[in-house]
Amino acid sequence: MDFLVQQFVNALALGGTYALLGLGLAVVFSVLGLINFAHGELMTLTGYGIFYALFLGLPFPVALLIGVTLATVSAMLMERIAFRPVRNSSPTTMLLTSFAVSTILHILFQNLISARPKAIPIPDALAGAVTIGTLQIGAIQLISIVVTALSLLGLTLFLKRSMLGIAMRAAAEDFNVTRLMGVNANMVISTAFAISGLLAGVAGILWLFQRGSVDPLMGFLPVLKAFIAVVLGGLGSLSGAVVGGFLLGFIEIALRAYLPDDALAYRDAISLTLVIAVLFFYPQGLVPRRESVR
Amino acid sequence: MSRFLKIGVSLAALAISTATGALADDVLKIGFAGGFTGYLAPYDQPTLQGIELAVDEINNAGGIDGKLKIEVITRDMRSEIAQSAVMAQELIDQGINVMLAPCDVDPAVAAGQIAQGAGIPTIAPCASTPTLPGIVGDYMFANYTADNLQGTALADFAIQQGYKNALILISKDTPYTEKLPGYFAKVFEAKGGKLADAVEFKMGQQDFSAEVTKIKQLNPAPDVIMTAAYEPDFPAFIKQLRSAGIATPVLGSDGIDSPTTLALGEIAEGVVFANAGFPSAGSPLAKFNDAFKAHFGQESSTVYTATGYDVIKIVEAAVKATGGKTDGASLREAIDNLENVPVATGTITYKGMNRVPLRVVALNRIVGGQKTHVADVTPNGADVPPAE
Known part of the structure; x- marks a missing residue:
């Protein structure tokens, strides 16, 4: 029983990080129809931001703030420099552009900063654990769960209450009609990228707490997981991305905890097969995007 | 001397120089097909720094044995196995005497097999899988501490x-x-x-x-x-x-x-x-680290710089052992019989080791x-x- 509850908490923490990442991809996809594969590089940028801030002797919380700000600003710049010129091209063009941005950033990190990982010392206070009954929750896991919850809450409030948020939801349903209502397209898209950058920055920090270093290729794997989460939940659906992220976290942890040793090597194959099975029954994802009637 | 004799002498000289390979231009060509971008960059970039340092030191002293200078030709195999083979072929076409393989076993096999076919000895600076030389053949050598x-x-x-x-x-x-x-x-x-x-x-x-x-x-x-x-x-x-x-x-x-x-x-x-080694005061590794700092203006962040340096010292020792011959077969034979070569991380012995070096851990x-x-x-x- 303890084992089960412990693994449940583990899944919650991991799924939360996936949810944040997936949400970052989904926000941009919902308004632009683009899966931004350079999303992972925003996490990497967060890492380098923190690294250089600490290098300059700034206190740890300030460094974290700088990291997230850097990711947010970079996301907006990415949109302005790389994606705006091809905004009206085919989705394939935009997809390839995002791969190009990702590759260019990899090479720049490798050649201008370092191919070797850069260490980010994490304060010892974050290494502890909280004991609740027989349950032990690592400080970082706890932070992951709390931060995910807060981010989701904040984003929901923004989308439901603020003018810009409402405009974004409208744009997600039908961009053209939204523009006819007098909503500035650049504004909406720029905000979508800013939010995705912010989420990437927050997820990047959670990731960095675990790994303690930043390297040029750090964003590659998380963006793949986020992509799976987004497809699982339903492309373009924000709540879907969250559901997909948590589901992926639960599947992964369950397989790692309960698969017999001989079958462990196949767990990625099994988890992806489960994802395909879900898509077989829900081809639009678990929480499909609402389509406006045309 | 008659004109014909002169032509005859120069023709003979040409024949001799062709027989002894690159000795003709007094330069030993070492090709490094490394992953300078992609997932191998954290290993192959520092390895290349170590190689550069060693080559600089040797060339500044006039070359191996004071006469044979070293030229390093690099190709980025972008951490891809297929590219590794392509770059290896390019390097061989450039007339290299020794090949250096990428830092991971699979691309190292790909590069090594091409060089094996061409009869050019290959050394893998930091791939550590002990089966690597056996898979490729008698021209393939490991350098790093085997797993x-x-x-x-x-x-x-x-x-x-x-x-x-x-x-x-x-x-x-x-x-x-x-x-x-x-x-x-x-x-x-x-x-x-x-x-x-x-x-x-x-x-x-x-x-x-x-x-x-x-x-x-x-x-x-x-x-x-x-x-x-x-x-x-x-x-x-x-x-x-x-x-x-x-x-x-x-x-x-x-x-x-x-x-x-x-x-x-x-x-x-x-x-x-x-x-692969601890830089105790006065040890070769400590000396290497000092030389590295003097040359690059920064501390060596990993031991792969030192093991990259080691590879060049192995090649140097092998060329000395052949008495200056630089053809593939002589070099292969020489590397296979090296004993206690002093390198940055200590000493290296190949003799009797099936091309996997005996090193200190x-x-x-x-x-x-x-x-x-x-x-x-x-x-x-x-x-x-x-x-x-």
């Missing part, structure tokens, strides 16, 4: 410490992360230890909570945990292990010889790991965020499990 040697050194240490019950953390994603702990387990069991469990992880998974929870459930708890996981997996694993309240000692491999491990603080305290303990020297060990050859 079975390292596993044996760590197992010997574990037995010495009185550990009885070991757990290994492995990943089947690479031979290094799977086989090195496997070699450790073999030796550990052969010397009376018991293997509690082998827990598997996926490289890059970041989250080790499921594995840590499993380890926590083990009864009896293991005395020691050994792994060849490295960044970013190792920091993530040990953090989650310690925050779950598991204080079991951890043994690691040379993959964690990195500033990140030292920056982990309290968590990494007491971790013992093996690597250094054991380090992390104390207060610093590497401290535990011992330099040369495992007993009979204890080292055969490469698999």
Whole structure:
């Protein structure tokens, strides 16, 4: 029983990080129809931001703030420099552009900063654990769960209450009609990228707490997981991305905890097969995007 | 001298120079097909720095034996196996005398096979899978501490410490992360230890909570945990292990010889790991580190710079041994018979080793965020499990 509850908490923490990442991809996809594969590089940028801030002797919380700000600003710049010129091209063009941005950033990190990982010392206070009954929750896991919850809450409030948020939801349903209502397209898209950058920055920090270093290729794997989460939940659906992220976290942890040793090597194959099975029954994802009637 | 005689002499000279290969232009060409971008960049870029330093030193002294200068030609194989073979062929077309392979076993095999066919000796500066030379053939040499040697050194240490019950953390994603702990387990069991469990992880998974929870459930708890996981997996694993309240000692491999491990603080305290050498005061490695700093204006961040330097010293020693011959067959023969070549990380012997070098393995303990020297060990050859 303890084992089960412990693994449940583990899944919650991991799924939360996936949810944040997936949400970052989904926000941009919902308004632009683009899966931004350079999303992972925003996490990497967060890492380098923190690294250089600490290098300059700034206190740890300030460094974290700088990291997230850097990711947010970079996301907006990415949109302005790389994606705006091809905004009206085919989705394939935009997809390839995002791969190009990702590759260019990899090479720049490798050649201008370092191919070797850069260490980010994490304060010892974050290494502890909280004991609740027989349950032990690592400080970082706890932070992951709390931060995910807060981010989701904040984003929901923004989308439901603020003018810009409402405009974004409208744009997600039908961009053209939204523009006819007098909503500035650049504004909406720029905000979508800013939010995705912010989420990437927050997820990047959670990731960095675990790994303690930043390297040029750090964003590659998380963006793949986020992509799976987004497809699982339903492309373009924000709540879907969250559901997909948590589901992926639960599947992964369950397989790692309960698969017999001989079958462990196949767990990625099994988890992806489960994802395909879900898509077989829900081809639009678990929480499909609402389509406006045309 | 008549005109005909002159032509005859120069023709003869040409024939001789063709026979002895690159000696004609008094330059030894070394080709390095490395992964300077992509996932191998963290290893192949520092390796290249070490190579540059060694070549500079030798050339500034007038070349090998004061006469034969070295020219290094590099090609970026972009960390892709297919590109590795293509770049190897390009380098051979440039007329190289010695090939250096990328830092991972699979692309190293791809490059090595091309050179094997062309009769050009290949050295892999840091690929550590002991089966590598055997897979490719008699022109392929390893340079780095082989995984079975390292596993044996760590197992010997574990037995010495009185550990009885070991757990290994492995990943089947690479031979290094799977086989090195496997070699450790073999030796550990052969010397009376018991293997509690082998827990598997996926490289890059970041989250080790499921594995840590499993380890926590083990009864009896293991005395020691050994792994060849490295960044970013190792920091993530040990953090989650310690925050779950598991204080079991951890043994690691040379993959964690990195500033990140030292920056982990309290968590990494007491971790013992093996690597290719410890820079004790006055040691060749300390001298190398000083020379590196003087040359590049920064500290060497990894031992791969030193092992890159070593490769050039091996080539230098081989050319000296042939008496200046630079054709593939003579060089191959010479490298295969090298003994106690002084290099940056100590000494290297190939004679009788089936092209996998005999090197010293250094054991380090992390104390207060610093590497401290535990011992330099040369495992007993009979204890080292055969490469698999």
